[in-house]
Amino acid sequence: MSFESVNDILDILQKQAQWQEQPLQLVLKIWAEVVGVVANKHTRPLSIQRDVLWVATSSAAWAQNLTFKRQTLLLTLNEKLSICLVDIRFSTAGWKSSPEKVKLPTKVLPSQHPSYVDDATTSKSAIASPHANNTDINNANTAFGRWAKLIQTRSQSLPLCPQCQSPTPPGELQRWQICAFCAAKQL
Template structure:
């Protein structure tokens, strides 16, 4: 029985990890180095399907210029990837969609929400105070909604306060308009 040193074992494990790494993940890691920082800033690899790399570009001009350079890029990329690519397709089609999915959704602070009343609800653990604070919160909300709606015109059908834009568009509030739409079908 032979004993291997820790360095030998770690070397074998690192080699196995590199071999098991997906080609697209490896491509993403080396993309800026292979194509250069300027091109990397205007491109985003999307996927590898049937040994064809799909790349989103920031403009049609970039897509066209890189299409002319794709053979040179293929040679560079194939030296880095475990399985060679057959072709590269450049398109602006998913540039903005891919960029939007990378952004985290912005969280809305409670004080900027339309239903915010400006008061904190005291949260207690017992049932009675929770019920009281819930009722108080509802009453405060109802009063605030009533104050906000005093300047709004009333819907001719249901007499509810209605934003002027809804009355201009449909002649009634959005709920009455929706009822009318559903009756037509």
């Protein structure tokens, strides 16, 4: 496998990632301005899937309230960003598990690190460590779960690789007639 082929694959994957992230980044930039300061505190755009913007809200009441206004918001967003969103869905789902709402300690002391062991405070560490480890594992699981779900949702609209039957970005099929992973195996 030549370096050129590897670079080609990485290049395509990176461009796809950028293309998928960009519209949401644009929305995030002007979201506060579009919904207003108060609503901005209770909402957070999560993703854009098939031209539908998904927004997490702090409560069901906020979801309902903003659903009534979504046509106006939609018009404003499309006009300002020259994108073509077809709808906005508001839901409390994803609000609590949001990374921004998780309060991380601004300064982590060595003794707060899960792998920290101090002979003088062995009893303390024994109590603190399992908690720290569980939290780390939970955070990792949540993050992975969100990522897997996102990929899965995105993958549903993708054509299948004829070789391994995995959902494959059209750009890869155009280039290799198979997915990037199968292409890499053959090179």
